[in-house]
Amino acid sequence: MSWWTSPATETQISHGDRFWLYVVAAIIMLLLIIPTLIVIPMSFSDSQYLEFPPEQWSLRWYGEYFDSTKWMRATVTSLQVGFLTLLVATPLGTMAAYALFVSGHRFAKTIFMLLITPMIVPVILIAIGVFYAFGRMGLNNSITGLVLAHTAMATPLVMIVITAALRSYDLNQERVARSLGATRIKAFFTVTLPQIKFSVVTAGLLSFLTSFDEVIIAIFVSGGNNATLTKHMFAALRDYIDPTIAAISTIMVGVSTVLLLATQFIDRRKK
Numbered sequence: 001m002s003w004w005t006s007p008a009t010e011t012q013i014s015h016g017d018r019f020w021l022y023v024v025a026a027i028i029m030l031l032l033i034i035p036t037l038i039v040i041p042m043s044f045s046d047s048q049y050l051e052f053p054p055e056q057w058s059l060r061w062y063g064e065y066f067d068s069t070k071w072m073r074a075t076v077t078s079l080q081v082g083f084l085t086l087l088v089a090t091p092l093g094t095m096a097a098y099a100l101f102v103s104g105h106r107f108a109k110t111i112f113m114l115l116i117t118p119m120i121v122p123v124i125l126i127a128i129g130v131f132y133a134f135g136r137m138g139l140n141n142s143i144t145g146l147v148l149a150h151t152a153m154a155t156p157l158v159m160i161v162i163t164a165a166l167r168s169y170d171l172n173q174e175r176v177a178r179s180l181g182a183t184r185i186k187a188f189f190t191v192t193l194p195q196i197k198f199s200v201v202t203a204g205l206l207s208f209l210t211s212f213d214e215v216i217i218a219i220f221v222s223g224g225n226n227a228t229l230t231k232h233m234f235a236a237l238r239d240y241i242d243p244t245i246a247a248i249s250t251i252m253v254g255v256s257t258v259l260l261l262a263t264q265f266i267d268r269r270k271k
Contacts, residue, residue: 036253043246050243061247071232071244077222078212078229081143085150085211090204092151093158098188101166112163116156123216126152131220141223149217154207161206165199205259213256 038052043061045054065071096115100108118126130149131140139145169192177187193200215230222228229248236242 039246039249040253042243043250045243045246047243049241050246061243064244065247065251068244071229071248073225074227074229074232077143077146077226081146081150081228082208082212084143084147085154086204086208088147089151089154089158089207089210090200093155093203093207094162094200096155097159097162097166098192101163102171112159116159118152119156123153123214127217127220130217134221140221141226143226145221146211146218146226146228149221150211150214153214153217154210157206157210158203161199161203162196165196169195205262209256209259213252 041054042050042052044057044059045051046056046058046060047054100112105111126149130145130152134140134145134149139148171192173195174187174191177191178184182190213230215228215234218228218231219234222231229252233245233248236245
C-alpha cells in the first residue's frame with residue numbers, strides 16, 4: 001500500500017483524498033513564515049536601512065542592540081513583566097479552570113466564556129479601557145499596570161490549556177483521596193496537580209510569550225523607563241527606520257521558537 005492510498009485517519013480517508021488539504025495548509029504556512037524568513041537576513045545587513053537581500057553581511061545591528069542602554073532597559077522590562085505575568089496568570093487561570101470544571105454548575109460554561117472574553121474582544125478596545133482605568137488609579141507607565149493588563153490577556157489562554165488537561169484527567173482519583181480524609185486543597189496538590197503539571201508548565205510558558213510579544217496594550221500603558229521592548233520597536237519603526245529592530249525581531253523569533261518547542265517537548269514527554 002502506497003502513501004497515497006494509505007488511510008490518514010481512523011475513518012479510512014486516504015492521504016490522496018486529503019492532498020488538497022495538505023496543499024492549503026502548506027500555502028498558509030508559507031504565508032506565515034515568509035515574512036520571518038525575510039526579517040532574519042535583513043538583521044545581518046551592514047546597511048543603515050532595512051535592506052533585502054543584504055549586499056554586505058554584518059553583525060553591526062546586533063552590536064547596536066546589545067550596546068544600547070535604551071534597548072537593554074526595554075528588554076529587561078519586557079522580561080520582568082513577562083515573568084511576573086507568568087507568576088500571576090498561571091495560578092489564576094489554573095484555579096479558575098479547576099473551579100469551573102469541578103463545580104458542575106449550570107452556568108459554568110457561561111462563566112467560562114465571560115472569563116475568556118479578552119481573547120475575543122479586539123485588543124485595541126481593551127487597551128483603551130485599560131488606559132483610562134489605570135489613569136485614574138495611577139498605574140499607567142508602571143510595571144504593576146503592565147502586569148495586570150497582560151495578566152488579563154494571558155489568563156484566558158491558561159484557562160483553555162488547563163481545562164483541556166482536566167478533561168483528560170480522571171477526577172475520581174481526587175474523589176478517592178478526599179474520601180480518605182484529604183481536604184480538597186490537599187487532594188488537588190497531591191493528586192491532581194502532579195498529573196497536569198506539564199499542562200501547567202505549558203500554560204505558564206504561553207502566558208510569558210503572550211506578555212513578551214504584546215504591543216498594543218504596551219503602547220497605551222507603558223512609557224518612560226518602564227517602556228517595553230515591543231513599544232520601542234514600534235516607535236523605532238514609526239519615527240525612523242532603524243535596522244536594529246530587524247536584529248531584535250530575529251532574537252524574539254528565536255526566543256519564541258525555543259519556548260514553543262519546549263512546550264512541544266514537554267507535551268511529548270507527558271505522552
